[in-house]
Amino acid sequence: MPVKKVLVVDDSPTERHALSEILRRAGYEVNTCDSGEEAVAQSKVLLPDLILMDVVMPGLNGFQATRVIARDDATKHIPVIICTTKSQETDKIWGLRQGARDYIVKPIDANDLLDKIARLDG
Structure with a gap:
């Protein structure tokens, strides 16, 4: 399914x-x-x-929100790409375990982001 509508989640x-x-x-x-x-x-x-989900946010963080979205029957089909400053390999592994489809580290490279989105269109 082609990506047309994107929800950007970031407290900044x-x-x-x-x-x-x-x-x-x-x-x-x-x-x-x-x-x-x-x-x-x-x-x-x-x-x-x-x-596109940031991780470091007050309240429900991006990992937690991704897990909720990925496990809800109404939303589990929606791919999540985590966009965060958290660059450790353990953070990436944890994000993917929560249900994220991909993981990108800030500062975001526009071409890298658009390539990742294009790959989702598959």
């Missing part, structure tokens, strides 16, 4: 804006939210084709 307004700009310029429809709790709720309402 700067990061949300930067990711949104990359995606909009590439032709994607973008929605944003600033918390794990909101991501879980919005994923059920918007049913995006992809979620």
